[in-house]
Amino acid sequence: MAPPDNHPASIANQLESLPLKARRALWAELPNDSRGEVLAYLHDDVLQTLLQEMPVEEIAEAAEQMEAAEVADVVAMLSEEAAQEVIDSLSTEDRAQVEMALQFDDEQAGRLLDHEGISVGRKRTAGQVLRHIRARRLPNYTDKIYIVGARKQYLGAVALADILEAEDDVPVGELPMIDNLDQVGPEMPLADMAALFRQKHYVELPVIGPEGIWLGRITLDDAMGVIQDEADHNLLGMAGLDEEQDLFAPVLTSARNRAVWLGVNLLTALLASWVIGNFEDVLGKIVALAVLMPIVASMGGIAGSQTLTLVIRGLALDQVRSDNWRALLRKEIGVAMLNGVVWALAVGLIAWLWFSNPIIAMVIGTAIMINQMVAVLAGLAIPMVLERFGMDPALAGSVILTTVTDVVGFLSFLGLGSLLLL
Amino acid sequence: MAPPDNHPASIANQLESLPLKARRALWAELPNDSRGEVLAYLHDDVLQTLLQEMPVEEIAEAAEQMEAAEVADVVAMLSEEAAQEVIDSLSTEDRAQVEMALQFDDEQAGRLLDHEGISVGRKRTAGQVLRHIRARRLPNYTDKIYIVGARKQYLGAVALADILEAEDDVPVGELPMIDNLDQVGPEMPLADMAALFRQKHYVELPVIGPEGIWLGRITLDDAMGVIQDEADHNLLGMAGLDEEQDLFAPVLTSARNRAVWLGVNLLTALLASWVIGNFEDVLGKIVALAVLMPIVASMGGIAGSQTLTLVIRGLALDQVRSDNWRALLRKEIGVAMLNGVVWALAVGLIAWLWFSNPIIAMVIGTAIMINQMVAVLAGLAIPMVLERFGMDPALAGSVILTTVTDVVGFLSFLGLGSLLLL
Incomplete structure (x- = not known):
């Protein structure tokens, strides 16, 4: 609820909150020299709505204010011709960086490679490094200095705090290297890269290419963007x-x-309806079954989606794995049995009171028990199988789950009903 | 999928991935002097399972390795007696910080106050500040220095980069202050605080108390924890x-x-079943209605939950507001009308072919149209009303929505069926 201000992020948020026409009107009012920074804060889908309206020259102008990774994102949305025009308009150094980023797809860490990290030879002294930092301005999100060899091969990293503390004439190679520092490969999936930042709270990590060459770094800023996108993706x-x-x-x-x-x-x-359709006979005779059947399906759907959500989150946090799913299975079955019994009794009792028919009560109670168990098994198995086959559990999981709980719910309830009530 | 290592975060993740018994066994194996750091990385629910097993002395020992905000979290989970014992075991300075954190509830920024930020008087020179930093080690997540008056009143902040670049004898008060820097109040809701970090990519922000006194700072590290918790909360x-x-x-x-x-x-x-129960008459005569009715409810539920999810995300990002909900309403109605017509025709056709009855086709088509519109209106209105009344849309939204789409779905379908088919 912060009041609107001139920060490019606030303008970006404002643009995202506006319908298309008003968005374009606000965009037209922005001074040219702030547009690049604003574009960098937009979600891809919104970015695209603005790029569609911009002449190529304007995009090129905005690109000058953006980092290589951001320009690569923009360029990837343009036609081949326009993309080339934007790339050609960049300085030689910027062009090289953008072209490097574009060698990787937008699910790889190399796409977010940042070239502002500080690398120095191991014989440089702390004093020299400090003067170097002073001369070129300390980049944002810097808490370490990378030590490299003559061919830029990565030797390790020293905390900026240690550089500041050291005596002027100590070579940085003699300062304590950071222990167990993770490295990012340019082809590492963004999800794995983001997990390192999420778990270990890094501010920046080195990106190491083939033959151990230091290519640059990934900053927490970019990693946070990935983490946000993941959360968005899971929710949406x-x-x-x-x-x-x-x-x-x-x-x-x-x-x-x-x-x-x-x-x-x-x-x-339709599949669920088809299942129901096979029981027209019993439904025509005992209307109470038609009245009660949504309860069985919906209770199963809820229980299943609870397990599904827990597992999707666990997979995202790398906490559900092949070495602990059995333990999770045992726990979830325990939960399903407890809740199965409790709700089978509750719903059975309600059905009995409502329709004065103990057999209907037994049928719905048993069906609920069965569906609770199946729901939990499905909620656990579906995302793990999808993940195993490289598919996205957050996207396909809930449809498949609902199919299972609907079909099993109607089948067990109406099936038992046919057996016991006809 | 990183290999297990000795980083406290990795150990914490491993602990969270283990069933209770194995978790406690691994915990027992950890050397005492690393436990505090590991505890700091755990989610509250998991943290609690371990605290339950620890003697108070052990908790006090771990607390020595933790920051004030983390100790406050731990203390808040203990019995009053144990909490006091842990607090009493701290050094005077740590105790004061923990007690300060505990003045705020766990939804307020003051709870996360960090005391490591660097504050200096405006007459100190850049050289003096640099020597100060060297003497006490640059804290993590530092990219600015706070300038304060004699009574610690907040005057502004200077970028660390500017301090490093400045001539040794320039007073920091003469260096450029950071423009438009946001401030956090100790009572600011965590969500608002986190939004500042999320939007504007800050590394740290000053916390300013009553009468403009600088109390300390909030770091991106802690803000990220809040952002993650929010995402978790929305999903779970x-x-x-x-x-x-x-x-x-x-x-x-x-x-x-x-x-x-x-x-x-x-x-x-049960409410949905009760609605259905009012149509036993028509259901007993036309079993096709019982077969088809779940389709109407489920299509409405899907459409509604799509709008609901979009609005919940929009509210979390502060992009759905009183000044743009009308525009959003228009858009969502447009979407509902388009999809309503398309799917009414499709389902109508299928029903016609299945049951060779054009009136059933008309009934289900109309019911689907009605339910799509209601679903979208409910998906938009429910989270906004909940938010207005200070309730949590992510938690209550989907139940209320499903109730609406089920009831309206069954009512419109079976109601129309009664009118036209009996």
Whole structure:
């Protein structure tokens, strides 16, 4: 609820909060020399809505204010021709950096390579390094200095605090190197890179290329962006909204994105209906079953989605693994059995009182027990299998789960009903 | 998938991945002098499982290695007596800091106050400041120096980079102050504080108390913890798992937490069943309605949860506000109308082919149209109303939404069915 200010991030947030027309109007009012910085703060989907409106020269001008990784993002959204024009407009050094970033796809750490990190030879003294820092300004997110050999091979890193503390004439190679410092490879998946930052609270990490060459660094700033995107993806993905980071995406685009999800869900709903359709006989005779059947499916869906959510989070945090899923399975089965019994009794009692029929009560109670167990097993297995096959549990998990709990719910309830009530 | 190492964060992650018994066994093996650091990386729920097993003296020993904010977290989980014992065991300075943190609740920025920030008088020279930093070691997450008056009143902040660049004898008060730097009040809600870091990519921010006194700082490290917790909360909350950050919470605890959610959902399912129960008449005569009715409810639920998720994310990012919800409403209605028509026709056609009855097709098509519109309105209104009344949209939103889409779905479908088919 901060008051609007001139910070590029605040302007970016304001742009993201506006419908398309107003967004473009505000964009048109921004002075040219602040646009690059604002673009750097936008989510990709929103960025694209603005790039569509900008002449190539304007994009090139904005690119001058952006870091290589950000320019690479922008360039990747342009037509081949426009992309080349923007790249050609850059200085030789910037161009080389952008072209390097573009060698990696947008799921690899190399795409976020930062070239502002400080690297020095091991014979340089602390005093020389300090003068070097003073001469070129301390880059943001700097807490270490990288020590490299003559061919830029990575030798280790020294804390900036240690450089500041050291006597002027001590060679940095003699200062204590940081122990067990993780390294990032340029082809490392962003998720793995972000996990290092998330777990160990780094401010920056070295990026080491083939033959141990120091290529640059990744900063916490960029890692945070990845972490945020992951959280966004998990949240939006579970509602099938993965492609809709733009609150004001055009109606047609939004409708199309969501239609896919609605369509997939229709298939699962049809499957459930088909299951129900096989029991027309008993449904026609005992209407109470039609009245009660959504309860079985919905209780199963809830229990399953609880386990599913827990496992999706556990996979994202690297806490659900092949060495502990059995223990998790045991725990979740315990939970399902407890809740299965409790809610089977509760719902059974309600059904009995409602329809004065103890057999209906037994049927719904048993069906709920069965569905609770299946729900928990599905909630655990589905994301792990999806992950094993390289698919995204957050995106596909909940549809598959609901299909299972609906089908099993209707099948067990109506199946038992046919057996015992006809 | 990083190999296990000795970093406290890695040990913490390993502890969180273990069932209770194995967790306690690993904990018992850890050397005493690394325990404090490990505790600091644990989620609250897991932290509690370990604290329960530790004698107070051991907790006090671990507390020595922790920062004030972390000790405050631990102390808040202990019995009053044990808490006092831990606090009493601290040095005078640490005790004062912990007691200060405990003046604020765990949703306020003051709880995360960091006392390592560097503050200096405006007449100190850059050289003096540099010597000061060298003498006491540059704290982690430092990129600015705070300038304060004689009574510690906050005057502004200077970039560490500017201090390093300045001539030795320039007073820091004459260096350029950072423009528009945000400030944090000790009572600021954590969510607002975290939003500043998330939006503007700060490394640290000053905390200013009553009468403009500089109290200390908040670091990006702590802000990231809050941002992660928020993401966790949004994801887990939507499945009613807010209290279950511990993957291996005891079965009874887990079952109880989830039972609450299952119970709430049972109430909504019963409401839906009651609606259905009012149409026993038509259901007994036209079994096709029982077969098809879950489709209407489930398509509405999906559409509604898509809008709901988008709005919950928008509220969290401060992008859905009173000044733009009308525009969002227009867009979402447009999406609902498009998808309503498309899926009404599709499902209508399928129903026609399946049951060879054009009236059933018309009934289900119309019901789907109605439910899509209601779903989108509910998805937009529910989280905004909850937020207005200070309730948590991520936690209560999806249950209320499903209730609405189930009730409206069954009511419109079976209601129209009664009117047109009996």
